[in-house]
Amino acid sequence: MKVLNLQCAHQHDFEGWFASEEDFHQQLERGLLSCPLCGDAQVRKMLSAPRLNLGRTREEAAARPASADGQVELGRTAPGSELQGRLLRAMREVMQHTEDVGERFADEARAMHHGEMEQRNIRGRTTPEVAMELIEEGIEVMPLPGLPALKETLQ
Template identity: 90%
Template sequence: MKVLNLQCAHQHDFEGWFASEGDFHQQLERGLLSCPLCGDAQVRKMLSAPRLNLGRTREEAPVATSASDGMVEMGRTAPGSELQGRLLRAVRELMSKTEDVGERFADEARAMHHGELAQRNIRGRTTPEVAMELIEEGIDVMPLPAMPALKETLQ
């Protein structure tokens, strides 16, 4: 199994696991790779250092990064990568603790607010206008970004 550090055109970093280098190139050529955050299909392989467990913690482990002059620098994990990881963990937790009611979101939220349905954690889709109506009615609504990763099982 080959683990590659990948990046989309919007500079979102993520990992890909492939059977071989050839498998990565085949999937890339067939358009099967995309960024889990934004869905961008312009994916490229980044430089990466071998992962050696030498007793250091993850924060201390060096990571290869490419400098603007083409030189490789060793440093700590990029802050953006850590933020992306936190975002995906939060989304995973949200997905596991809510029920997807799809397009019925507004109706379900209103029915719970008026005591017609038992209270439960739900998520779904509605228009910005309807979301504003719900807020004006005193119903708590939290808009989430429409990440492609939300449409599929999160790995």
């Protein structure tokens, strides 16, 4: 398994896990790689230091705390990308605990606000104008950054 440091055209740093260097190049050529933060497909490989697991047993590594999505954190964070990592973890949490209602967001939010529907956590899409109308009606909404790549597993 090869872990590569990658960067998109917007300079978002992230890791990619590949079976080999050839696997990385094949996925890149086929357009299968994109930035998990912004979805940009212009991805390039950055310089990486080798990762050696010296003096640590598999049991010790497995005993590390798991994150909310059940994944064990591995590797290191490049300088400047800690904030990106926090944002991605927060967005994963939001996506795991909300229902995507798509374009029905405003209607469902209003129905819950007026007691016509059971309260639940939802996310969806609407125009900025409709979002302002919801806020003016006293309906609590929160804009979320558009992160389409978060629907898939991120490495």
